[in-house]
Amino acid sequence: MIANDILDLARKLKLRIATAESCTGGMVAVALTDIPGSSDVMDRGFVTYSNAAKVEMLGVSTDTLIAHGAVSEQVAGEMAEGALSRSGADLSVAITGIAGPGGSEHKPEGRVCFGLARKGLKTFTETKEFGAPGRSEVRRISRDHALELLHRSLS
Incomplete structure (x- = not known):
């Protein structure tokens, strides 16, 4: 399972992980903390669904x-x-x-933006267009992609 690999790699590198989630509502943090012993790697998760939360909790x-x-x-x-x-x-x-349902002409359902930050390195960002497979599926795919980003950054 990718979450196990992420935790193992982070342990070897002596790195701690935080998540900042909006449309996934904490699903990445859950995937990591579902694994016993994750507390030695997982520092915290921020669920910042509203713009105000993004500003207040993360300094956006x-x-x-x-x-x-x-x-x-x-x-x-x-x-x-x-x-x-x-x-x-x-x-x-x-x-x-935008997990859906809905979206707009300029920001369609299934558009998800990701950021990956690591101390001492340039922050990586990207946008994925997952289409409109439904809210649950967009959220699942987004969680999985975020886990892949973490895994690649540790490999």
Whole structure:
């Protein structure tokens, strides 16, 4: 299971992990903390569903939110960086997206932005278009992709 591998790799590298999640509502943190002994790697998870929570808990700039919207690589990057600066973690992953149903012409259902921050390295961001397979599936795919990002960053 990928979550086990992430924890093992982080242990070997002596790194702690934080998550910053919006549309997944903590699913990445759950995947990691479902494993016994994860407390030696998992520092904390931030569930920042509202814009206010992103600002208050992670320090996301209101200017960034106004200019780009919550579902943007800019916000995902600031979420990941905020999770690092407001925790004891060395590595963080962030997710913000439109799980559905619905969306708009400019931000369709299934658009999810990710951020990955690691102390001493440049923050990575990307956008994935998962389409409209339904809310539960977008959330599941997003969780799995975030876990893959963590795994790749540790390998």
